[in-house]
Each structure stands twice: as structure tokens, then as C-alpha cells.
Amino acid sequence: MGDGDGWVRCDLGHRHWGRFGAAGILINDGGNFVLQHRAPWTHEGDTWGIPGGARDSHEDAVQAATREAVEEAAVDPASVRATGLLVDDHGGWSYTTVLARPQHPINPHAANAESTQIRWWPESEIAQLPLHRGFAGTWPRLRSVGSPVALIVDTHAAVAGVVPLPQGDDTAMPVQTLLETIYRLARFGISDRAEPDSVSQHSVSQHSLDALLPRIVLIGSDLPETESTSEWWQASVTLHRVRDSERAAAVEQACLTAFENDERVLVVSEESLQSTGYSVTHLSAIELATLGVSAVSAASEPD
Numbered sequence: 001m002g003d004g005d006g007w008v009r010c011d012l013g014h015r016h017w018g019r020f021g022a023a024g025i026l027i028n029d030g031g032n033f034v035l036q037h038r039a040p041w042t043h044e045g046d047t048w049g050i051p052g053g054a055r056d057s058h059e060d061a062v063q064a065a066t067r068e069a070v071e072e073a074a075v076d077p078a079s080v081r082a083t084g085l086l087v088d089d090h091g092g093w094s095y096t097t098v099l100a101r102p103q104h105p106i107n108p109h110a111a112n113a114e115s116t117q118i119r120w121w122p123e124s125e126i127a128q129l130p131l132h133r134g135f136a137g138t139w140p141r142l143r144s145v146g147s148p149v150a151l152i153v154d155t156h157a158a159v160a161g162v163v164p165l166p167q168g169d170d171t172a173m174p175v176q177t178l179l180e181t182i183y184r185l186a187r188f189g190i191s192d193r194a195e196p197d198s199v200s201q202h203s204v205s206q207h208s209l210d211a212l213l214p215r216i217v218l219i220g221s222d223l224p225e226t227e228s229t230s231e232w233w234q235a236s237v238t239l240h241r242v243r244d245s246e247r248a249a250a251v252e253q254a255c256l257t258a259f260e261n262d263e264r265v266l267v268v269s270e271e272s273l274q275s276t277g278y279s280v281t282h283l284s285a286i287e288l289a290t291l292g293v294s295a296v297s298a299a300s301e302p303d
């Protein structure tokens with residue numbers, strides 16, 4: 001039993017499971033979604049919902065949702081990537097739906113007594129199912145979720161604008177500051193509310209989620225060799241160390257890979273990338289610095 005197990009009453013007067021709120025995982029491949037048929041004895045049993053449960057005090061929403069995916073659906077957290085968050089905040093209690101994409105083929109199945117079945121459903125059939133009330137309330141927003149976002153950053157282009165360069169030629173500190181900004185974006189996401197006009201004009205966000213969790217590729221000659229990947233958000237960040245003369249080609253290659261993954265692409269770079277023939281959204285370094293989520297942090301961060 002985690003320390004989050006227990007009933008609470010929200011500001012709207014409902015009784016909810018999860019002293020620190022609850023979180024669930026909605027795995028999708030773009031057209032199909034993994035749903036859980038809840039065992040008859042569970043709260044609102046015999047309905048379809050998503051694997052999930054109470055958050056423990058030390059867990060953020062992604063940590064709780066991926067733990068539940070292991071326990072209830074036998075999904076290895078390393079096989080899926082969190083791509084977005086939707087927070088249903090009742091005041092005093094919230095439920096965070098964590099959108100996730102498989103990184104390779106997975107076989108989710110009922111792994112404990114809370115489910116009678118766990119399976120993929122096509123998006124068009126889900127509204128006809130007997131749905132758990134909480135999931136039914138958020139499904140209209142969740143079903144329109146777009147492709148995941150890839151953020152590709154030429155560190156040389158970003159550092160000059162994100163943080164003022166210190167006196168002298170020592171750029172170690174600005175790159176470290178950029179890395180901190182990047183890991184914050186990987187963890188808390190890009191917000192509908194905070195995004196710059198140039199992003200919304202390109203419909204990168206469809207305004208259905210509270211945060212988009214991007215896959216981030218950093219390209220530069222000044223990056224550290226390796227970074228630890230012990231936290232889930234670090235696994236979303238790839239550091240690609242190249243010579244200065246190879247930066248532009250590496251950015252273009254990263255964009256092509258993102259298009260092959262069916263991702264929407266945000267780029268901070270010196271080149272315009274017209275030659276790829278694909279549609280990318282160019283961000284200035286200043287826009288990169290303002291992408292971060294503030295509203296969602298409060299709901300997704302452990303207390």
C-alpha cells in the first residue's frame with residue numbers, strides 16, 4: 001500500500017480515491033487506445049477506463065501512471081514515452097491523464113485482479129463503450145490529441161539568446177543553464193497557455209491537453225558527453241555532440257527522423273531548413289525560454 005491510498009472529498013463535494021490525487025495512463029498509437037475493463041468489484045466496476053490509481057506523496061503524475069501501467073497492464077515503462085498531460089482539477093483533488101506512445105510494439109494485458117480485460121480499441125468505437133465516468137468526462141478532449149512533439153535545438157543558436165553570455169569566452173555556464181531549461185521542458189512540458197504565437201499559428205497544439213511533453217534533441221559541440229537517465233524526463237532528452245561544421249546537417253537529420261516518427265517539429269536553429277521540404281515551426285531562443293508550463297507544474301509536481 002502506498003501512502004496515497006485513501007478517500008478524500010474534493011472542493012466539488014465528490015468522494016475520490018487518492019489522498020494526493022490520482023493519475024492514469026492513456027497509451028495510444030495515433031488511432032488506437034489501450035483501455036482497461038474494470039473488474040465488477042471495483043469502484044464503478046464493469047466499465048471501460050484507463051489503468052491508473054492513487055498517487056503517492058513522492059510521485060509526480062507520470063511516475064504514478066507508469067507504475068500503474070506496470071502493475072495493471074504489464075507495460076514496461078521503458079517501452080512507452082509520456083507525450084502529454086491532461087489535468088482534471090476538482091480543487092483539493094485532481095486526476096492527471098498521462099498520454100503515452102509506445103516506442104516499439106507492446107502487448108498490454110490484464111495483470112492483476114482490478115481488470116477483467118485490457119486491450120486496444122479504435123478511437124471511433126470508444127464513445128459507444130460503457131465508460132467510467134471520469135474517463136467519459138475527459139475523452140472528448142483526449143480523443144483529439146495530435147501527434148507527439150519533437151523539439152530540436154541547436155545549442156549554439158539557443159545559448160546566445162536564452163541566457164546572456166558572461167564576460168569572456170567561458171560558455172560552460174550558459175550551456176548548463178540551457179540544459180536546465182531543457183530538462184524542465186521535458187518534465188513539465190509545453191503549455192497551450194504559455195506557447196508563443198508562432199507555435200499556435202502552426203497548430204502545434206490543438207489546445208486539448210494541458211501540457212505537451214516533447215521529445216528533445218540537443219545538438220551542439222559544447223554538450224557534455226553523457227547525462228544520467230535515471231529520471232523519466234531525462235530519457236526524453238538526447239544529447240547529440242557534433243563538431244560545429246556538422247551542426248546544420250545534424251539538425252536537418254533530426255528533423256527528418258521526427259517526420260518519419262509522425263511527430264510535429266519545433267526547431268531552434270540558425271538555418272531555415274527550407275531544403276527539407278517539410279513543415280517545421282521555427283522558434284527563436286527567447287520563445288524557447290517561454291515555452292515552459294507553469295500552470296500544470298503545480299498539479300503534476302509532488303507536494
Ligand SMILES: [Zn+2]
Pocket residue numbers: 010011012013014015016090093
Ligand atoms: Zn471531485
